[in-house]
Amino acid sequence: xxxxxxxxxxxxxxxxxxxxxxxxxxxxxxxxxxxxxxxxxxxxxxxxxxxxxxxxxxxxxxxxxxxxxxxxxxxxxxxxxxxxxxxxxxxxxxxxxxxxxxxxxxxxxxxxxxxxxxxxxxxxxx
Numbered sequence: 001x002x003x004x005x006x007x008x009x010x011x012x013x014x015x016x017x018x019x020x021x022x023x024x025x026x027x028x029x030x031x032x033x034x035x036x037x038x039x040x041x042x043x044x045x046x047x048x049x050x051x052x053x054x055x056x057x058x059x060x061x062x063x064x065x066x067x068x069x070x071x072x073x074x075x076x077x078x079x080x081x082x083x084x085x086x087x088x089x090x091x092x093x094x095x096x097x098x099x100x101x102x103x104x105x106x107x108x109x110x111x112x113x114x115x116x117x118x119x120x121x122x123x124x125x126x
Contacts, residue, residue, distance in 0.1 A: 039120055046114040061088060069088065111125055
């Protein structure tokens with residue numbers, strides 16, 4: 001019975017989190033459409049896929065690192081937990097730097113790969 005309760009607790013928290021992200025995207029879409037019209041909305045839709053890739057990588061690093069940290073922290077000496085934490089922070093920093101460099105130097109080619117044309121590319125790059 002306790003396993004079912006724990007499972008439902010974690011699943012419900014994840015569902016609530018995904019609903020929160022969906023509300024954020026919905027609100028963002030509304031304000032972009034209101035301010036920039038159809039062109040801005042198209043640009044947002046081109047770039048949202050790359051945002052999802054970045055978010056997915058961040059979640060994988062964060063959740064995987066937290067799980068590894070928790071498991072290693074329970075070992076006899078607990079020092080491996082500290083190593084796991086440092087490695088997770090370093091991997092997250094490397095991923096952040098990589099995505100930052102892609103955003104700075106490869107925004108235009110990435111926008112074209114995602115389908116932006118001459119009209120939507122300036123908004124997609126931003």
